[in-house]
Amino acid sequence: MRKSLAKSIYFGAAALAFAGIVGTTSTTASAKSSAVKVTSSKALTTDATTRNVTFTGTNALYTKPGTAKGAKVVATTTTAKRLAASKNGQDNVRAYRVATTNRGSVYYKVVTFDGAYRGWIYGGKSDTKFDGGIKTFATTTDAKVPSALSTSSYYTLAKTDASVNDGTTTTYKAPAWSQYKVGPTVKDASAYKDNLLQVSQAATTREGETWVYVTDVTNGKLTGWVKASALKVSNDVPASEGVTINYTDKATGKVVKSAVIPFKADDATLAKPTMDVWTSTTAANKESQAAIPAGYSVADGNAWGSIDDARAATKGSTLVLYVTANPKAAVTIGNSLDIKSDGTTEISHFAGKALDQWNAAKDAFAKDSTVADLQGKVIDSSVLKTALKNAGFDTITADDGTAYTLNTSALPSKVTFGQNINLTYSQQ
Known part of the structure; x- marks a missing residue:
């Protein structure tokens, strides 16, 4: 009985030991087969514009590919959906690396244009096609050149303030936030404010803004993209x-x-x-x-x-x-009109000292550079008033002591060079 029992216990223990060994081996093999490992990882080298993507909202963004040990969520599927629906170009996404796991899954490393979100996202089973959590996305769409602009006309930038970066004070290598880390062609365009630009095409950004591509026909410095609203027509031609x-x-x-x-x-x-x-x-x-x-x-x-x-x-x-x-001309001073204190008027010709003062004033007026050098132009009333006063026309005093004051309100608002004008005086 003991011998039989001992043998039974022995075999039972042996069976238990064997079962333990088998169980341990089975668990280790299962863990190895379920672990996600990156078998390849490489930078994407295709043209940058072909690597612009957006989230589909079906997968979250992680710090590491897939369920690799230590992977943490960077953006949930809810956040991914919000970014995909955004109307802000800063939420555009660029894919720049691709990794393949031992299970044949592909993950892409992506970053939003503003750098707020960066991480790995499931991209399907092919390292040549975006799938799963991301898809190809056009950051701009072709548009018609606005009717206010013409491809045959010439333009200049309306303003060139280097402290402003709003798409209107210089040109850009691509419309703002339509390409990752692509900035202005010239940071400060003030030195090229008179450069002549021609419009050739237009595009609409994610924000719904219209940008136009301009060619700088002056020296090429400003060839690039700018908001359509930034241009003003120039009458100059290169x-x-x-x-x-x-x-x-x-x-x-x-x-x-x-x-x-x-x-x-x-x-x-x-x-x-x-x-x-x-x-x-x-x-x-x-x-x-x-x-x-x-x-x-x-x-x-x-x-x-x-x-x-x-x-x-x-x-x-x-x-x-x-x-x-052209022959030199002058603004001619004609007869003066004497408005008497009783309201009656008569054409008056100054005599004596008054005439001498009048003639001296005419000579001084003819030499006044503010009007003598404005040949072929229109003289503003304020310029004329100043010149008349400087010449001595503001007050004329007769031999009997009567003072005549120039009535400036009766002067024409504009005087053409060479025009004959009458001066009106009020008797004091």
């Missing part, structure tokens, strides 16, 4: 895109002004298009005449330096147009 007219004083041979008029081919189908600036009825000729500097007129005879060149001007060419200075 020399390379127009015809330069050098207005040359025929008497001195000096260029008194240069202007560029737009080149509009008479026949655009020709291999080398030309534009007629010589014929008086053409639009080009009228533009060249409109740009003649103030105080000058076209010289007598044929004023063009080369008739042939003026008849067939080419894009980017330079022409000479001779001008002569």
Whole structure:
């Protein structure tokens, strides 16, 4: 009995030991097979624009790929859905690494453009296609150039404040927050505020703002993207895109002004298009005449330096147009109107000391630089009043001691250079 029992206990113990060994081995094998390990991890090298993504909201964002040991949640699925629905470009997402696990799952490392969220998210089973928790996303959409702008016109930046970074004071390599860590073409555009820009395309950002791509035809410094609202029309034309007219004083041979008029081919189908600036009825000729500097007129005879060149001007060419200075003129002071104390009026001609004072004032007025050098321009009333007072026209005293005070309220609001004006006086 003991022997049999002993043997029974022995075998029982042996069986128990065997069972323990088998159980331990089985548990270890199961743990090894369920552990998630990263078998490969590499940086994404495709074009940056193809790596812009958004969250689908089906997966959370973690500090490590999948359920790797120590992985923590960076953004829940609720947060992922909120970011996906955002209208803010800072919530755009860039994928920049990909990892594959021993189970064949693919995880992508991503970051929001503002850097607020960074981590790993399940991306499906292929390392060449976004799936699972992310999908491809276009940060901008193509748009039509706004009707207020034209692809054939020239523009400049309306303002160039380097302290402002709102998409209007300089141009950018891409619309703001549409590409990860892509900034302005020039941080401070104040040195290029007169650069001529041409619009070629437009895009709408996640915020719903319209940006336009401009080409800097002056020196290329501002070629890039800018908000459509940042541009103002310029009447200037780059020399390379127009015809330069050098207005040359025929008497001195000096260029008194240069202007560029737009080149509009008479026949655009020709291999080398030309534009007629010589014929008086053409639009080009009228533009060249409109740009003649103030105080000058076209010289007598044929004023063009080369008739042939003026008849067939080419894009980017330079022409000479001779001008002569206009004769000097002055604002003429006419008869004075004496308003008597009883309300009656009569035309009065000063005599004696009053006439001497009047003539002295006229001489001084003619020499006043504030009006004598405004040939061909309109003189504002305030400028005229100051010049008249400085010349001595404000008060005229007759031989009998009667004082006549200039009635400045009767002066015209604007005076054209060369105009004849009457001065009105009130008797004191």
